[in-house]
Amino acid sequence: MKKENQISLIPNNILCTHKTDYLPRCEQITYHMHDAYEIYLFLNGEAEFYVEGNMIKLKRGDLILVPPYVFHAADSHNIQTYDRAFINIGADYLKSLSNESTDLSKCFEYHTLKMNSLHLSEGEIDVFLPIIDAISNSLDAPAYGSSLLIPSLLTQLMVYLNKKAMSENTQGKSIGVKSTSLNNIIEFINQNIADLPPIHELAAHFHYNADYLSRCFKSATGLTLQHYILEKKIALAKQYLASGMTPGEACELCGFKNYSNFSRTFHKYTGHSPSTYK
Numbered sequence: 001m002k003k004e005n006q007i008s009l010i011p012n013n014i015l016c017t018h019k020t021d022y023l024p025r026c027e028q029i030t031y032h033m034h035d036a037y038e039i040y041l042f043l044n045g046e047a048e049f050y051v052e053g054n055m056i057k058l059k060r061g062d063l064i065l066v067p068p069y070v071f072h073a074a075d076s077h078n079i080q081t082y083d084r085a086f087i088n089i090g091a092d093y094l095k096s097l098s099n100e101s102t103d104l105s106k107c108f109e110y111h112t113l114k115m116n117s118l119h120l121s122e123g124e125i126d127v128f129l130p131i132i133d134a135i136s137n138s139l140d141a142p143a144y145g146s147s148l149l150i151p152s153l154l155t156q157l158m159v160y161l162n163k164k165a166m167s168e169n170t171q172g173k174s175i176g177v178k179s180t181s182l183n184n185i186i187e188f189i190n191q192n193i194a195d196l197p198p199i200h201e202l203a204a205h206f207h208y209n210a211d212y213l214s215r216c217f218k219s220a221t222g223l224t225l226q227h228y229i230l231e232k233k234i235a236l237a238k239q240y241l242a243s244g245m246t247p248g249e250a251c252e253l254c255g256f257k258n259y260s261n262f263s264r265t266f267h268k269y270t271g272h273s274p275s276t277y278k
Contacts, residue, residue: 013093014154016136018085018129020044030222031071033235036088037108038066039161040074041120041128044083047076053182053220054115061125065116065161067108069235071221071228085132089154097155104158107165118164131157181206182220185213193232194255199225234269237262238277247274 015036031050040049042058049056049064050073056062058074066072068091076082091105098104108116120128135153138146185206189196196202202225203210217225233254240250248259251274256262266274 013090014135014139014150015088016086016132016139018132018136020081020083031073033069033071033231034066034088035068035238036090037068037094037105038064038072038086038088039157040064040066040084040086041125041132042084043125045076045081047074047082049074050221051115052186056115056117061120061122063118063120063128063161065108065118065165069232069239071223071231073222085129087132087135087154087157094158097151097158102159102162104155104162107158107162116165118161118168124164127160128157182217185217189229189232193229193236194253196229196255230265230269234266237266237274238270241274241278247278250274 040063042049042062042064043060045058047058049058049062050071051064051066052071056064064072074082074084094105131153135150135157138150138153185202188202188205197205199214200210203213206213208216214225217223217228221228223231233256237250237254240253241247245253247263251259251262254262256265263273266272266277270277
């Protein structure tokens, strides 16, 4: 039985990797989410990238910007060499590198029906990769000055990406939508997470039978509809708790009907009670 998807926690505020290996052929997409921002650069191979219900067929130089707590996945139809580079950056860490006049997270602004995507030319790849490799090397083998070098390099990279995003005005570009109906449902869930109707009413709202909708959602995302909704509620609860709200306030704002159910579900998905997590 497939293990349920969980939120991946990013240790030490930043992960940075450039690697080439094999992407096995998948019968079903395996979505995941992080508690951090992700910058994903595709270099070589044959793969598709999914963000919620949206899909792009990747080509060399495609760069995807994924905000925290958003489901995403890479998928291939063939076993092949897969070359990519990515960085995961903790939200608080990226905020600490920003200031009042420069918000380095601006390029991650996200709309469910759309995907934040840029495309790097060969010259831009030649600028981007050495920075990633330098950050990765400093993380893997810390040396004198690494604590200063890493935030300096990351700030340089984020300024570069934000300027490119603003100049191309490509934030929220709609690319390769896999299913308009699926995207509409995901959008509805995200906008009404605190006051969602039961699944049978949600299905009826979109003129579907509940069992049929659940099967379609599972086939498209690898997640049951109920699991997707709970993951989103728990991700939102974590953000509320991290912002200073009480467990009771987080419970109410995430749409749980009673605290005991919220606490039990939160512990199941995170391994901690809401109060312990806070």
